[in-house]
Amino acid sequence: MELIDLELTFNEIKSSVNEIEFRDVQLSDDFKIEYERYISSNAANGYSEVKWTDFSTRIITSTGKSIFLTNYWFFIASKLAVYLEGLNAHKQVFKQIFDGENLQEIATSLRGGLTDEQTSLIQNFFTKSGYSLQSFEFFIKFVSDYGAWGGGKTIDRNDYYVSPLLQAGKLLAETQSAVAEIAKQFAENPVLRHSFLPTFVPVSNPLKVKVLPHIISESSRGKFVYNLIEFLIKEKIQKSIFECLIERDINLGNYNLEFNGYRLTTFFKVSNAPLEEEQLKRGDKIRFFEKPFTLNSKMYYLSNQWTDGTLSRLDIQSLIPIFNTLYENYEIVIENETYILKKLDHHVTLQVSKPFLLLAGISGTGKTRFVREQAKSTGSIDGTYCLTSVRPDWHEPSDLLGYVSRLGNKPQYVATNVLRFIVKAWREIIKKIEKDDNGHALDWRGRELDDIRPFWLCLDEMNLAPVEQYFADYLSVLETRCWNEPDKLQDSDLKYVYECEPLIKGEVFTSLDADISGEANNDSDKPSTQLAKDLGFDLTKPLDKDIWDYFLAHGISIPFNLIVAGTVNMDETTHGFSRKVIDRALSFDFGEFFPNNIDEFFDAKSEPKKLSFPLNSHAKLKQFQSIAADPDAAKTKAFFKAINEVLLGTPFELAFRAFNELCLSVISFAPKNSDELDAVFDDFLMCKVLPRIEGDEDKLTTRKGGALLQQLTETLSEALKTIWDSERIDLLRESKGSDDKVIKVRCRSKLKLEYMQSKLDSGFTSFWP
Structure with a gap:
């Protein structure tokens, strides 16, 4: 057995940790059973009991204390376990060479640099044991150059592995040393590690509003409001808030800001000419900012008398709901006693699988x-x-x-x-x-x-x-x-x-x-x-x-x-589409995906989701790791093979391009459960498979002589059994004016196949209406 290059492995793991995308992790039942069995039989590190939730774990020690950790730690630990096996192999050699001696003194001595006698002793051991020269060099670095492999405590100690594992995983020792202990448990028990087959849950719903960096950040209330008005004028979007100005005192030029029951009095002092300092005072204090905003030949002097939470005439807590209602693309928030203006980007991350x-x-x-x-x-x-x-x-x-x-x-x-x-x-x-x-x-x-x-x-x-x-x-x-x-x-x-x-x-x-x-x-x-x-x-x-x-x-x-x-428009005045076109497009029967409901003509109850461009062209297996419903793409492959088995040997047979686009659809919609995955499959049939099928009975015959539409219906009734006779989630529309955005629809491919079969009974069928 040869030793590994710890320095190289250490750096590779650090690099791979940088590329790991954070996800919620669900642990499999098999792993939970194995881990409980391991804890009960080994009492490793004093762990005596474990309790599970969907995404986190509570480990109870023999002294009754609790360790709470996210299930993501198990995933990190599984990666670090491989490195720990390499560390332990080096330590085992160290113990064999210096068996019977004071290992603490030896480890401390070697860390300061090897003597000629120590080097000769180690070299003789490696030669007799059949190790290569390269393994000898790796071991010398292990005992003398701790920095190369992330070492901290001397290698004689039982907990020597904690520091290199935490450094390789870029973890804080104060809070996450349990990861190193779990990695040790994985390394010691291969069955435990092999049963670890986690499910990665997407970070959030694919449809989300993105918050951009702060536009204004200011701890002073008055300065924040001044900068806010200055920003609105600079961006030429001041109209909405200026339309809410109500003249309060024509002689003094004072204007209130009033909207939806909120009133901010003497918000502005307005003049046709510059005002002197005395005109901005009330008593002995200047009550307005001295630099005005100029609009339409008028000068607007903003009040500087702002409070927060006092219900005074100019309270910023009244300004915030006014502004946030008038400007849907922006938001004022207060964080750590700082007033912040943010821009809300309503771009979406729900990407179509094809442009x-x-x-x-x-x-x-x-x-x-x-x-x-x-x-x-x-x-x-x-x-x-x-x-x-x-x-x-x-x-x-x-x-x-x-x-x-x-x-x-x-x-x-x-x-x-x-x-x-x-x-x-x-x-x-x-x-x-x-x-x-x-x-x-x-x-x-x-x-x-x-x-x-x-x-x-x-x-x-x-x-x-x-x-x-x-x-x-x-x-x-x-x-x-x-x-x-x-x-x-x-x-x-x-x-x-x-x-x-x-x-x-x-x-x-x-x-x-x-x-x-x-x-x-x-x-x-x-x-x-x-x-x-x-x-x-x-x-x-x-x-x-x-x-x-x-x-x-x-x-x-x-x-x-x-x-x-x-x-x-598919009628007698237009040209049909060849499979070359259909294979390269996402084809939507618009009336099926976005139906015209006359009852909602004046007051729509639903709306299409916002779509964006794709960021993938060729699906990769690792992209499925974040797909909770199919983390290894096994269900996607099984579904594709099942429908293609019916189509083999016909003009409608599918190939690599179609499978790639099925995978891209699954990756794009990131289904969280079997029902959502079947909805993706259903829409794939409607967009990529059924539009290719047309002809008479002779053309719509399988290679074994069966009726193609009938066999496809039988296959899909099993492949989509969770939604075939019930409803499924609509992936491209959402409800308006309701907290529950989900819309349910009938299985589209079932309805379409019934329609196509009825047309075939007349002699010829196609997907299009």
């Missing part, structure tokens, strides 16, 4: 409005929304992305609104362009993901023209998206890496500048410069110029924050 949506249904159901409202909820109509009406005569990608015209004296790239919108989305992402020593653009660095808004491109009446033709470039490039390629991410200091092949190559733009002889045109008014201006760039600004230079060198690819939503 290409097909919204199909009859005319007038609100498909285009749905896209518009999504854009408004996370951005603005002017900023993050683009509506493009598809024309029936579109047949090639240039209709969507633009083309080169060589009419006139110089070539010109004729841009489209879609291309301008794509560039706009990229400018939302990029904060810096990295260059080589010659100033050539190499790569881009993006802003924080939480600060990037989704950009919604709505292709209205998308199938008026053949989608496979005018949308061909997008459909192909869409499949080249890659998030966080391991080698590239590991070799950089980036938080994320996104790569995608270009929709338009850079040579298309640079070739515009070549003259008839093929030489570069150095004219400052060259075609590529004109195109940059047309796309919204100001090349006098360094970042704009850098981004444009990057596009010239590398082309323009699909920005990851771009969500394309095509509205679709």
Whole structure:
């Protein structure tokens, strides 16, 4: 047996601890049984009894004292147990070499440096025992260089392992030494460690409001209110609060702030001209800030007579509810006697699994409005929304992305609104362009993901023209998206890496500048410069110029924050979709997912959840660790294999792409239990599987000659048995005006299969209404 390199292992564990994502942890029943058995038989560290809750544990010692710990500690301990086994192997060798001697004196002596005699003794032992030279070197470091492996107390002591384990796990010794003890228990009992199969629970609901850093933080009440008004005026959002000003005394120019029963008297003194110091006094004290706010040629002097909790005429406890009601995107809070203004970011982290949506249904159901409202909820109509009406005569990608015209004296790239919108989305992402020593653009660095808004491109009446033709470039490039390629991410200091092949190559733009002889045109008014201006760039600004230079060198690819939503009417005036299109999109039968309820026309009881762009392109097994309902992806694999068993050998058979997108859906919605997991499976069937199925009885026959829809129904009735004959959670809508946001609906795939079977009885069936 060889010894391990403790220094290397120590550093690897420290590094891996940095990458561990904090989660609530549920312990399996098998582990609880094994741990109770271990405690009762060993009384390890005086532990005599253990009590469990969902996410925490109480350990009772033999003296009746209690240790309360989160179940996450068991997870950390399981990781540290491997390191402890290596430590114990080194210590065992130490005890064998110096058997019969005073181990404390020996350990202290070796820690100060080995004598030649000690080195010779250790080397002879390693040679006779068949250890390698490398193991000898590892051991020398163990006994003499404690800093290399996190050691503290000398290695002769029974508790020598506590310090290195706490350092490797980056834990506080004062509060978390129990982790080291549990790691020791894991190391001593392999059965205990092997039974440890925890379930990781997501940190929070995928739909959440994110709080951004503080805008104002001030301990003085008066200064906080002054800075607050100054901020509102600077941001040009003062209107709401100024509309609540009520004139109190026309002679003195005093105005109250009144709203919803709250009254703050003499909030402002208003004047058409600057006021002298004496005019701001009452008695011998100045009652207003001397620097006014100027609006519409009037000067507003804010009162400085603010209190907190005294119910006086100007109490900040009255201002807070007024402000928080008027400004839904901001919030005033008090923390540690400090007054804070925060901005609430209503962007969401519920990500669609694919950035290409097909919204199909009859005319007038609100498909285009749905896209518009999504854009408004996370951005603005002017900023993050683009509506493009598809024309029936579109047949090639240039209709969507633009083309080169060589009419006139110089070539010109004729841009489209879609291309301008794509560039706009990229400018939302990029904060810096990295260059080589010659100033050539190499790569881009993006802003924080939480600060990037989704950009919604709505292709209205998308199938008026053949989608496979005018949308061909997008459909192909869409499949080249890659998030966080391991080698590239590991070799950089980036938080994320996104790569995608270009929709338009850079040579298309640079070739515009070549003259008839093929030489570069150095004219400052060259075609590529004109195109940059047309796309919204100001090349006098360094970042704009850098981004444009990057596009010239590398082309323009699909920005990851771009969500394309095509509205679709399936009737005799439109084109159908091939499986190439359906396989690359999330297809929604709009009436099924977002039904028109006439009873709610004037007073809606539900609303669509806010959606954002995906942050994954290829599912990884480790991403399932945080999925409480399926932490090892076993249920997801079993479901996919069950439905594909029916489809094998038919034109509707599924492959890797479909399984990847099923996994991405599970990761995106993070179901917490079997019912929610089945709801994800149900929607996957509706978006990715059933839209591909169409034809007559001959086409809808399995490889064994059975009726495909009937066999699929039988398979799903078992695979989705928790929701098949009951209701399931609606993953894409929530209730309005109620604390309970959950909406329940019937199993969608069951209803759709019944509909498709009834159509097949007439000779031909399809998914679409």
